[in-house]
Amino acid sequence: MTMRDSFATCPRCDGGLDEKGTRLVCTQCEGVLVPELDVMKLVAEVRTLNVGEAVEPVPLDLETTETTEQALRCPRCLTTMAKRVLYGLTVDRCEAHGIWFDGKELQAALDHAGIARLKTARTLSTERKVVITLTTAAFIALNVIRFIYF
Numbered sequence: 191m192t193m194r195d196s197f198a199t200c201p202r203c204d205g206g207l208d209e210k211g212t213r214l215v216c217t218q219c220e221g222v223l224v225p226e227l228d229v230m231k232l233v234a235e236v237r238t239l240n241v242g243e244a245v246e247p248v249p250l251d252l253e254t255t256e257t258t259e260q261a262l263r264c265p266r267c268l269t270t271m272a273k274r275v276l277y278g279l280t281v282d283r284c285e286a287h288g289i290w291f292d293g294k295e296l297q298a299a300l301d302h303a304g305i306a307r308l309k310t311a312r313t314l315s316t317e318r319k320v321v322i323t324l325t326t327a328a329f330i331a332l333n334v335i336r337f338i339y340f
């Protein structure tokens with residue numbers, strides 16, 4: 191294995207990785223490595239859409255886990271990534287390069303982030319919460335697609 195190959199390979203499926211801005215996206219399984227600051231900004235964006243007022247990015251709530259799932263290697267530095275739980279999903283984290291999300295995990299994490307915020311949004315009426323919940327998935331999908339591919 192050459193250095194170039196090892197840096198350009200998906201940690202999940204060995205597929206090729208494309209640089210998309212600050213992210214690395216797998217061309218086969220749609221896994222993606224996202225810098226933590228970008229994830230924080232996305233969560234803030236989703237929450238802003240949900241509550242209708244600006245929400246500032248805050249550090250991610252990454253919980254430790256005892257999972258026995260196989261650890262992945264960071265596609266940028268090949269360090270073994272740590273398993274962390276983010277909004278109920280087990281993800282892989284390189285402290286230097288960010289978080290690896292499999293396939294639809296990024297969208298799922300953002301969905302959870304939006305719902306978690308809604309439950310604590312006291313300023314919203316119940317009717318507004320219902321309307322927002324129904325439209326959130328579409329907003330999030332659009333944002334994620336824009337974010338990953340452009």
Ligand SMILES: [Zn+2]
Pocket residue numbers: 200201202203204205216217218219220221
């Ligand atoms: Zn892959």
Ligand SMILES: [Zn+2]
Pocket residue numbers: 264265266267268269284285286287288
């Ligand atoms: Zn790394």
